[in-house]
Amino acid sequence: MKYVVSIHDKAYQIEILPESNTVLINGEAIAVDFRKVGDQSVYSLLLNGNSYEAIIDSNEQNKWQVLLNGMLYDTEVLDEHIYRMRQASGEGSVGAGEFQLKAPMPGLVLKIPVMVSQEVEKGDILLILESMKMQNELKAPRAGIVTAIRVKHGDSVNQNQIMVVLD
Numbered sequence: 810m811k812y813v814v815s816i817h818d819k820a821y822q823i824e825i826l827p828e829s830n831t832v833l834i835n836g837e838a839i840a841v842d843f844r845k846v847g848d849q850s851v852y853s854l855l856l857n858g859n860s861y862e863a864i865i866d867s868n869e870q871n872k873w874q875v876l877l878n879g880m881l882y883d884t885e886v887l888d889e890h891i892y893r894m895r896q897a898s899g900e901g902s903v904g905a906g907e908f909q910l911k912a913p914m915p916g917l918v919l920k921i922p923v924m925v926s927q928e929v930e931k932g933d934i935l936l937i938l939e940s941m942k943m944q945n946e947l948k949a950p951r952a953g954i955v956t957a958i959r960v961k962h963g964d965s966v967n968q969n970q971i972m973v974v975l976d
Contacts, residue, residue, distance in 0.1 A: 813892040815885045820892075890914070893968075894945060907956070910947055910973040912966040916940030921962060923973070927955045935973045938966070949975060 812823040824833040832841045842855040846862075854861040864876040871891075875882045887895070893913035920937040923929060929949045936947045957974035960966060 811889040813887050813889060815887075816882050890941075894947075906976070908950060908953065908975040909971045910935050910975065912938060912968055912970045912972055913945070913947075914940045914968050916945070916966055918960050918962055918964045918966060918972070919944060921958060921960070921973070923955045923958070925955055925958055929953060929955060929975065935975070936960075938972075947972075951975075 810825045812825075814821045814823050822833075822835050826833065830841055832839050840855075840857050842853075844853045845851070846853050850864055850866050852863045852865055854863055861877060866874050871885050871887055873884045873886060875884060890913075916938040917940070918936065919939050922934050922937075929935065929952065931949055931951045933949045934946045935949055935955070938945045938947060953975040955973060956976045958972070959974070960970075960972045966972060
């Protein structure tokens with residue numbers, strides 16, 4: 810299973826390999842044994858032979874607080890698919906200038922509810938992409954004007970292909 814974990818605005822690529830008790834963090838393999846202790850949110854961790862105790866609590870969806878060695882870490886854990894969808898839609902991005910809506914994964918363009926020269930508001934749907942039998946609404950990260958549409962209804966797109974440009 811692959812995840813993106815954000816801690817203090819820094820993102821880490823995490824892949825869990827349960828069959829070998831290994832976790833890849835940004836491609837680096839770390840031997841892990843992770844067990845819950847009792848009925849509390851206390852966990853015992855063995856990382857590369859070192860023992861740690863962590864208190865882990867979820868305060869809202871995808872958000873976790875981890876108390877480890879006296880330090881409290883606020884984290885967000887997203888599966889790889891959701892992370893790519895956020896990146897493609899520019900969520901969290903409010904800067905001015907050109908924004909390129911890129912395909913977060915290979916898929917099929919189902920609908921493009923905008924036109925070139927159209928003004929859009931933050932959150933307006935720019936494109937609907939079908940991927941893995943799911944319809945994904947890709948939204949404007951900010952207000953702007955559609956300056957280019959580089960795909961059409963029915964097109965197959967590759968991951969990171971530019972589909973709509975917003976200025």
